[in-house]
Amino acid sequence: MATERQYREHIVRYGRMLHERGFVAATDGNLSVRLSANRILSTPTCMSKGEMRPSDLVVVDMEGRLISGKRKVSSEIGMHLLIYRLRSDIKGIVHAHPPTATGFAAAGVPLNQPLVCEVVIGLGSIPLAKYGTPGTTELTEALEPLVPGFDAILMSNHGVVAYGADLEQAYMKMETVEHFARIALVTHQLGHQKPLGAAELEKLVVVRAKYMNGGQPEAQGQASGNGHGRKKAAAEPQPVDASRATGLGRRTIR
Numbered sequence: 001m002a003t004e005r006q007y008r009e010h011i012v013r014y015g016r017m018l019h020e021r022g023f024v025a026a027t028d029g030n031l032s033v034r035l036s037a038n039r040i041l042s043t044p045t046c047m048s049k050g051e052m053r054p055s056d057l058v059v060v061d062m063e064g065r066l067i068s069g070k071r072k073v074s075s076e077i078g079m080h081l082l083i084y085r086l087r088s089d090i091k092g093i094v095h096a097h098p099p100t101a102t103g104f105a106a107a108g109v110p111l112n113q114p115l116v117c118e119v120v121i122g123l124g125s126i127p128l129a130k131y132g133t134p135g136t137t138e139l140t141e142a143l144e145p146l147v148p149g150f151d152a153i154l155m156s157n158h159g160v161v162a163y164g165a166d167l168e169q170a171y172m173k174m175e176t177v178e179h180f181a182r183i184a185l186v187t188h189q190l191g192h193q194k195p196l197g198a199a200e201l202e203k204l205v206v207v208r209a210k211y212m213n214g215g216q217p218e219a220q221g222q223a224s225g226n227g228h229g230r231k232k233a234a235a236e237p238q239p240v241d242a243s244r245a246t247g248l249g250r251r252t253i254r
């Protein structure tokens with residue numbers, strides 16, 4: 001368990017990495033960490049994510065009210081609070097506008113084709129949420145149905161949000177989404193996609209279950225959630241719908 005000081009340094013570090021990799025421009029994006037049940041440490045509004053100091057961050061409660069900090073709370077805090085409310089396992093959130101993944105979001109194209117085995121293992125697939133005006137309940141309502149089942153979401157005509165058991169995992173998922181978007185774009189440019197087939201996906205579902213359980217085989221009876229768990233997938237008639245199979249949410253292997 002890190003100290004608040006260390007969490008502040010994590011946010012500054014990953015904010016700088018978002019900026020260095022061109023995942024945000026100007027003052028775009030936001031990052032947060034859950035410090036405790038009712039305290040969220042977050043980036044403030046109107047600051048470059050490449051220029052922050054630990055003292056620039058703000059602490060808010062689960063209603064988004066400022067508890068401490070000299071700067072103003074981000075208008076996107078509602079999106080972070082929604083995810084923390086719906087997912088007790090989440091401790092870190094990253095929101096950014098990486099250009100290729102955001103291009104898919106602006107084209108209305110989800111990243112749900114099983115084109116790369118390690119993306120299937122790590123994320124399943126990346127769905128596309130409906131458009132919602134930033135800083136309003138429209139946006140949180142668009143995300144709400146997808147948050148329980150996925151760890152990274154494309155936000156239509158906006159960007160990407162990714163989240164994990166800590167900020168590092170959330171950040172890594174953001175990198176994976178953008179990297180995968182670049183690969184998917186190349187397949188579009190080549191004019192040909194060859195998604196993994198049902199047999200390969202079934203094997204990856206097993207690997208994913210082990211990966212998500214920290215290397216332990218999945219316990220019996222845990223394949224539930226979105227209904228695309230290991231046992232279900234194995235029992236599904238051939239051919240398995242590839243996009244559904246990779247749409248397996250994290251709940252299936254919990």
Ligand SMILES: [Zn+2]
Pocket residue numbers: 028029095096097134158159
């Ligand atoms: Zn944004």
